[in-house]
Amino acid sequence: MAQTHSNAPAAIDPADLTVQLIRCPSVTPEEGGALVLLQSLLESAGFTCTRVDRGAVSNLFARWGAKGHPHTFGFNGHTDVVPLGDEASWTVPPFGGVIKDGQIWGRGATDMKSGVAAFAAAAIDFVRQTPPDGAVILTITGDEEGDAVDGTTALLDWMRDTGEAMSVCLVGEPTCPERMGEMIKIGRRGSLTAFFTVTGVQGHSAYPHRAKNPLPAMARLMDRLSSHELDKGNDHFDPSTLAVVTIDTGNPATNVIPAQCRASVNIRFNDIHSGASLTDWLRAEADKVAAEFDVQVAMTVKISGESFLTPPGDLSDMVSAAVQAETNIVPVLSTSGGTSDARFVKDHCPVVEFGLVGRTMHQVDERVEIAHIHQLKAIYSRILHSYFR
Structure with a gap:
C-alpha cells in the first residue's frame, strides 16, 4: 500500500455530510439532490461516477480504481427515506438537519443518510491518503424504502451488463438495536x-x-x-x-x-x-x-x-475486528430484523451489514448521535485498511 500523502486534502466530516444529505428531501422515489451532492463529492476525489436511473428511481454507481480488479471492496446504501408521517408532530423541521443535544435530527438521520455519509467519507479519505492496490465501489440507491424494483437491483443489473463487480460488499444499514457495535447482520430472513x-x-x-x-x-x-x-x-x-x-x-x-x-x-x-x-x-x-x-x-x-446467510468467515471476522477495535464490544452475528437490499447483493458477492443504532428510524423526530457517525466512519476506515492490507 502506498504511503500517506502529506499534501492530502482535509478529511471529510461525516456528520457535516449527514446534515447536507438530510437537507435533501428525498422521500422515495424523489432524488431530492442527495445523489447529485454525493456524485459531486466523489468525482472530486477521483471516483468514476455513473447515474443508473431506471423507471422513476435514481441510483448512483461510483468506482475508484481499476474496473474488474480482483480486490474490489463495495459499499451499498440508500438515500431515499420514508414519508414524514404527521409533520405537525415533529419538534424540528424534518429536512432541517438540526444539530442539538449532541445529535443530528431529521428524516433519514438514522436510516440511512448517516451510514451513507460515513462510508462515503471513509472511502474518499482512504483512497486519497492511502491509495490501495485495488478498487472501491459505492452503490447508492433511491429505492430501498419503496418497492425496491428499480434500485439496487437496477445497479446490479447494470454492473453485470457492463462488467463491473464487487468482490465483497458491506451494506451500511442500521444494525445495532441499542448500543453502537453490538450487532452485525450476516443474513436476513x-x-x-x-x-x-x-x-x-x-x-x-x-x-x-x-x-x-x-x-x-x-x-x-x-x-x-x-x-x-x-x-x-x-x-x-x-x-x-x-x-x-x-x-x-x-x-x-x-x-x-x-x-x-x-x-x-x-x-x-x-x-x-x-x-x-x-x-x-x-x-x-x-x-x-x-x-x-x-x-x-x-x-x-x-x-x-428469500432468506440468505453469509457463513461466518473472513468477511465477518474482518468487520467484527474493526467494530471491536473502535467500540470495545464484540458484535453478535445476527440474521434478525426485516429485509434489506443485502437480499439482492447476496446474489452478486458475499455481503454483510453493519451500521448505527436504529432506535429512531422511521419515527417522528428521527435522530442520530454525532459521536456514533464519527465512530462508524472510523470502523469503515479500519475495514478498508484491513481488506487491502
Whole structure:
C-alpha cells in the first residue's frame, strides 16, 4: 500500500455530510439532490461516477480504481427515506438537519443518510491518503424504502451488463438495536405476503342454509395458518413466523351474509424454507378449507425476498475486528430484523451489514448521535485498511 500523502486534502466530516444529505428531501422515489451532492463529492476525489436511473428511481454507481480488479471492496446504501408521517408532530423541521443535544435530527438521520455519509467519507479519505492496490465501489440507491424494483437491483443489473463487480460488499444499514457495535447482520430472513379471497354465496342472515358464508372458512384458514409451527429455527436463524395482518369483509349490514372475505398473512422465514415451498404449503391449506366449507379460495403471493446467510468467515471476522477495535464490544452475528437490499447483493458477492443504532428510524423526530457517525466512519476506515492490507 502506498504511503500517506502529506499534501492530502482535509478529511471529510461525516456528520457535516449527514446534515447536507438530510437537507435533501428525498422521500422515495424523489432524488431530492442527495445523489447529485454525493456524485459531486466523489468525482472530486477521483471516483468514476455513473447515474443508473431506471423507471422513476435514481441510483448512483461510483468506482475508484481499476474496473474488474480482483480486490474490489463495495459499499451499498440508500438515500431515499420514508414519508414524514404527521409533520405537525415533529419538534424540528424534518429536512432541517438540526444539530442539538449532541445529535443530528431529521428524516433519514438514522436510516440511512448517516451510514451513507460515513462510508462515503471513509472511502474518499482512504483512497486519497492511502491509495490501495485495488478498487472501491459505492452503490447508492433511491429505492430501498419503496418497492425496491428499480434500485439496487437496477445497479446490479447494470454492473453485470457492463462488467463491473464487487468482490465483497458491506451494506451500511442500521444494525445495532441499542448500543453502537453490538450487532452485525450476516443474513436476513425472507419475507412473503399471501393474499386470500374466500368466495361463497351471499344470503340473508336469517336463512344461512341458503347461503355459503365465507367468514367461517376464512376464520378456519387463518387459525390453521397462524397456529402452525413452521419450524424451531436453527444455528443462525430464529424460528420462522407467520402473522395475520388483515381480515376484511367490507360488509356494513348485520342481516346479510357477505359473498366474499379477504385476508392476508406475512411470513418471515429462515433458510429451512423457500418462497416456493411456503407457497405450496399455503395453497394446500387453502385447498383443504375450500373443500371443507364448499367455497372458493383464491390466493396470490408476493415474495419480497428469500432468506440468505453469509457463513461466518473472513468477511465477518474482518468487520467484527474493526467494530471491536473502535467500540470495545464484540458484535453478535445476527440474521434478525426485516429485509434489506443485502437480499439482492447476496446474489452478486458475499455481503454483510453493519451500521448505527436504529432506535429512531422511521419515527417522528428521527435522530442520530454525532459521536456514533464519527465512530462508524472510523470502523469503515479500519475495514478498508484491513481488506487491502
